Amino acid sequence: MGKASKDKRDIYYRKAKEEGWRARSAFKLLQIDEEFDIFRGVKRAVDLCAAPGSWSQVLSRKLYVPAKSSPESRDGDLPLIVAIDLQPMAPIDGVIQVQGDITNARTAEVVIKHFDGCKADLVVCDGAPDVTGLHDMDEFVQSQLILAALTIVTHVLRVGGKFVAKIFRGKDTSLLYSQLKLFFPNVTFAKPKSSRNSSIEAFAVCENYSPPEGFNQKDLYHLLEKVGTPCGSDNLDCSSGWLEGANKVYIPFLACGDLNGYDSDRSYPLPSSVNGSSYQSLDPVQPPIAPPYKTAIELKKASSHEYLRGATSKVQPLAEAFRLVLENRRNTFTTLLPTRHKNLMGDDAPFPLEPKPLPISLSFLGVIEPTSELYMKDIIGFS
Numbered sequence: 237m238g239k240a241s242k243d244k245r246d247i248y249y250r251k252a253k254e255e256g257w258r259a260r261s262a263f264k265l266l267q268i269d270e271e272f273d274i275f276r277g278v279k280r281a282v283d284l285c286a287a288p289g290s291w292s293q294v295l296s297r298k299l300y301v302p303a304k305s306s307p308e309s310r311d312g313d314l315p316l317i318v319a320i321d322l323q324p325m326a327p328i329d330g331v332i333q334v335q336g337d338i339t340n341a342r343t344a345e346v347v348i349k350h351f352d353g354c355k356a357d358l359v360v361c362d363g364a365p366d367v368t369g370l371h372d373m374d375e376f377v378q379s380q381l382i383l384a385a386l387t388i389v390t391h392v393l394r395v396g397g398k399f400v401a402k403i404f405r406g407k408d409t410s411l412l413y414s415q416l417k418l419f420f421p422n423v424t425f426a427k428p429k430s431s432r433n434s435s436i437e438a439f440a441v442c443e444n445y446s447p448p449e450g451f452n453q454k455d456l457y458h459l460l461e462k463v464g465t466p467c468g469s470d471n472l473d474c475s476s477g478w479l480e481g482a483n484k485v486y487i488p489f490l491a492c493g494d495l496n497g498y499d500s501d502r503s504y505p506l507p508s509s510v511n512g513s514s515y516q517s518l519d520p521v522q523p524p525i526a527p528p529y530k531t532a533i534e535l536k537k538a539s540s541h542e543y544l545r546g547a548t549s550k551v552q553p554l555a556e557a558f559r560l561v562l563e564n565r566r567n568t569f570t571t572l573l574p575t576r577h578k579n580l581m582g583d584d585a586p587f588p589l590e591p592k593p594l595p596i597s598l599s600f601l602g603v604i605e606p607t608s609e610l611y612m613k614d615i616i617g618f619s
């Protein structure tokens with residue numbers, strides 16, 4: 237699709253370039269804010285999975301820039317924004333960047349260090365693995381990313397703080413909702429107007445962080461696991477066993493953004509002229525510095541699939557596991573994975589033998605690049 241044609245078909249893509257946003261995703265966060273007022277009182281924020289940086293730009297423009305230009309501003313008093321991604325990104329005013337994997341315990345440590353003993357008021361996470369188009373698979377990997385984000389949240393978010401995370405709607409949505417409810421009394425799943433109806437993405441807007449009494453971060457896995465077991469957890473009122481039948485939870489879903497505003501699923505004609513000159517399609521504001529597809533292509537060229545086809549002892553069971561996910565045989569999925577692993581706290585822990593909603597990313601096993609679409613596809617097609 238050419239730039240001008242994309243400008244017609246995707247109004248938010250066009251508007252993002254006109255308004256200087258690096259990605260159309262900026263509008264999603266802005267529309268969530270219109271509904272939930274998420275930036276009110278925020279002095280410290282974390283942007284997880286931030287590249288190419290449009291959400292960090294929103295944080296900068298909403299928090300840092302106004303404070304910086306205020307006559308009363310003092311350097312030590314300016315909002316602190318920390319952004320993390322696997323990919324590097326071009327600098328943004330007032331945003332500290334960390335390149336790292338959010339499923340890695342060391343990344344959480346780096347973020348905590350930046351806050352120097354203070355806690356964040358807001359954590360946002362727009363993380364997405366490269367989408368394979370296989371909804372089950374995408375939803376599963378996405379939920380692992382959110383749970384990794386939740387681990388960071390339990391370390392850096394202040395009581396009363398907010399957490400916004402991208403989710404993929406699917407059959408595990410109720411489970412994820414119940415897990416988030418353990419920590420936030422108000423959880424709403426929101427669909428901003430700029431997010432296409434055809435996309436399974438939505439956003440969990442979690443307000444008023446209130447971890448269970450006596451909560452210890454080391455117990456996170458255990459707590460989340462309890463929500464996902466048939467008996468549920470005995471002393472938590474969001475417990476609903478397998479969340480099926482009579483136990484099924486009602487999830488508040490909300491469309492947000494000006495409903496009379498632009499519709500992301502519609503085409504809009506291009507303006508015939510702008511300031512008296514004929515319309516010129518604009519270039520993207522900031523092309524990615526090191527897009528993951530480049531690495532994937534290079535690796536593919538270099539190895540001619542040796543990496544995948546070389547019967548690496550770790551890759552082969554994963555390939556089989558992916559195939560089983562495709563066949564909806566989730567029960568068998570985790571039994572193919574190693575029996576022990578290092579969890580997010582860096583401790584040696586047993587790998588779950590049952591499919592459980594634990595914050596363990598496949599990349600965590602160190603055998604796949606989480607953002608490599610080629611790898612995902614190749615692994616799925618592995619024979």
Ligand SMILES: C[S@@+](CC[C@H](N)C(=O)[O-])C[C@H]1O[C@@H](n2cnc3c(N)ncnc32)[C@H](O)[C@@H]1O
Binds near residue numbers: 258381597
């Ligand atoms: C949809 S993009 C984020 C867009 C961003 N919010 C913006 O507005 O520009 C998803 C990002 O998630 C990142 N990502 C995926 N898995 C990750 C992980 N395990 N750790 C850190 N970042 C990750 C990808 O590198 C990608 O940049």
